[in-house]
Amino acid sequence: MARLDDQHLAAAYRRDARRLLIWLTRRTYDGQLAVDLVGETYARAWESRRRFRGDPEDAEALAAWTYGIARHVLADALRRGRSERAALQRLHVEPPHLAADEIARLEELAELGSLRATLAVALEDLSPEQRDAVRLRVVEELDYPAIARRLGISEDAVRARVSRGLRTLALSVEVPGA
Amino acid sequence: MSGRDPDAILDELGAALEGAWVRDGARRRLALPRPRPLRAGRRGLIAAAAVALALVPTAIATRDAVWAPDPPPLPAQLRPRDAVVPGTAGTPVYVGAGTQRDVAWRLSATTCRYGTIEAVGLFLSVPGGGAGARCDVAARTPGASPAALAARRVQTYYDPASNLTWAFGALPAGARAVDVTSRPYGGGTPATARIAAATVDPRAVEQGHLPSGVRVFVIALAGGRDVARVRVSDAAGAQLLSCEGGRCDR
Numbered sequence: 001m002a003r004l005d006d007q008h009l010a011a012a013y014r015r016d017a018r019r020l021l022i023w024l025t026r027r028t029y030d031g032q033l034a035v036d037l038v039g040e041t042y043a044r045a046w047e048s049r050r051r052f053r054g055d056p057e058d059a060e061a062l063a064a065w066t067y068g069i070a071r072h073v074l075a076d077a078l079r080r081g082r083s084e085r086a087a088l089q090r091l092h093v094e095p096p097h098l099a100a101d102e103i104a105r106l107e108e109l110a111e112l113g114s115l116r117a118t119l120a121v122a123l124e125d126l127s128p129e130q131r132d133a134v135r136l137r138v139v140e141e142l143d144y145p146a147i148a149r150r151l152g153i154s155e156d157a158v159r160a161r162v163s164r165g166l167r168t169l170a171l172s173v174e175v176p177g178a
Numbered sequence: 179m180s181g182r183d184p185d186a187i188l189d190e191l192g193a194a195l196e197g198a199w200v201r202d203g204a205r206r207r208l209a210l211p212r213p214r215p216l217r218a219g220r221r222g223l224i225a226a227a228a229v230a231l232a233l234v235p236t237a238i239a240t241r242d243a244v245w246a247p248d249p250p251p252l253p254a255q256l257r258p259r260d261a262v263v264p265g266t267a268g269t270p271v272y273v274g275a276g277t278q279r280d281v282a283w284r285l286s287a288t289t290c291r292y293g294t295i296e297a298v299g300l301f302l303s304v305p306g307g308g309a310g311a312r313c314d315v316a317a318r319t320p321g322a323s324p325a326a327l328a329a330r331r332v333q334t335y336y337d338p339a340s341n342l343t344w345a346f347g348a349l350p351a352g353a354r355a356v357d358v359t360s361r362p363y364g365g366g367t368p369a370t371a372r373i374a375a376a377t378v379d380p381r382a383v384e385q386g387h388l389p390s391g392v393r394v395f396v397i398a399l400a401g402g403r404d405v406a407r408v409r410v411s412d413a414a415g416a417q418l419l420s421c422e423g424g425r426c427d428r
Contacts, residue, residue, distance in 0.1 A: 006199035013192050021188060035187060042195050046202070091198035096182075096190045106184045 004049040008056040013042055016063045020070055025110035027074055028166065029119075029138040031103035034110075036083040039095040041070040043087035078163040122169055130165035137162045270301070271386035273378045278398035281305065281340045285396055287348060287378075289387045295325055298348040298388060300333055302396065309335035310346075331419070331426045334405045343403040344396065349375050349419065351391025352412045360403040368406060373397045375410065 002008075017038055024034035045066055054061035077084045088095060098106070107113075116139050123131045123139075136147045137158075147162075148155045182190070268289035275284045281304055288299040301310030310333050332347035345358050353375035361368040375393040383392060399405075408426075410419035419426045 006196065006203055009199065010192070010196050013195065017188050017192060018185065021184060035191065038188070039191050039195065043198075046195070046199050091195070091202060093194045093198045095194075096187050098187065099181075102182050102184075102187065106187070109184050 004052040004056040012062045022110045031106035040084045078167040133161035134165035268387035271382040329425045343399045346396040349393040353393045353410045354413045356395045357409045359407040360405045363402040
């Protein structure tokens with residue numbers, strides 16, 4: 001059986017990256033972060049390619065394997081409250097930086113508007129601290145410094161609360177892999 | 179940049195990733211195993227040769243730092259389909275540095291192995307430019323055989339910034355003097371300049387996996403010149419090598 005190489009991964013990226021970007025955008029509510037995580041996912045896939053045991057010509061198997069990596073990348077990002085770029089940095093790849101209008105288009109593609117409405121209901125499941133942070137970030141779409149000023153806490157603390165809240169909500173709002 | 183749609187952003191990211199994968203893959207393929215320690219006898223020979231050859235007048239000073247920057251690998255898609263690809267390539271190392279005609283220069287070398295054939299790729303750097311043939315670049319000529327690449331010991335480079343023509347090359351251990359015959363661009367009277375074949379720091383030889391005792395030469399000629407012939411002689415004055423158009427007879 002052929003080994004997974006750059007051509008296989010490039011083909012997988014062309015097939016799956018759009019779907020993955022939408023999936024990550026709907027889980028992070030942050031277009032820039034989602035782009036970073038797509039890049040980090042495929043950078044880690046490249047680094048782990050020798051551990052892929054399936055047929056690299058099998059598009060479904062490769063997509064499932066890549067999504068497994070994406071779940072780890074997302075979990076790491078939500079746990080740490082910041083973007084994961086370690087593998088990207090090892091490959092010296094700088095992900096594209098998105099302007100405000102580009103983020104808006106991506107969020108439109110991911111239908112974040114309707115998701116935010118659903119989320120507003122699900123917020124009741126969170127602790128008060130996490131609920132305030134997530135509501136300000138995701139529903140009211142404030143940036144982190146503005147939330148920090150509003151809540152009187154540090155920016156890092158805001159990121160941590162938003163990340164933990166999103167991790168909790170991810171379990172209730174969307175089916176993994178959808 | 180503003181105005182990209184998500185697909186354009188993904189295309190941009192995908193292109194950056196694919197380029198990185200190609201570079202990373204090429205770097206790993208070209209990586210040599212760690213150098214084996216030299217045998218004591220061989221070390222002694224090199225040390226003795228270095229001491230003896232230090233007495234030979236030379237324009238080349240060895241740099242303190244041996245390692246040269248790694249050149250970016252040639253992306254696979256730019257390599258012609260029938261190009262010769264080295265099986266392994268050594269780490270680039272500095273093999274000389276100096277100043278000629280008020281222009282500073284540095285010379286780095288990389289060992290390129292094509293099966294049993296070994297070639298040395300040289301790259302000359304001068305302020306604002308440089309030229310030469312590292313392993314990837316040397317392999318770009320379609321149809322070139324490893325033997326032909328190995329025979330291309332002499333490189334030339336015209337630097338418009340300084341209006342100098344540089345000739346440089348890698349020579350076998352027995353080389354002592356180099357006669358470079360050149361004529362002005364467009365014709366004119368040929369002139370021959372002589373320069374000593376310089377020794378290379380044994381550390382660079384070892385770390386770069388260069389041929390034992392390899393010597394190098396670098397000469398700066400005033401103006402734009404065609405280098406027609408290079409003759410290399412040994413300590414007794416006997417001809418060791420003759421090179422026409424950069425390719426040598428052995």
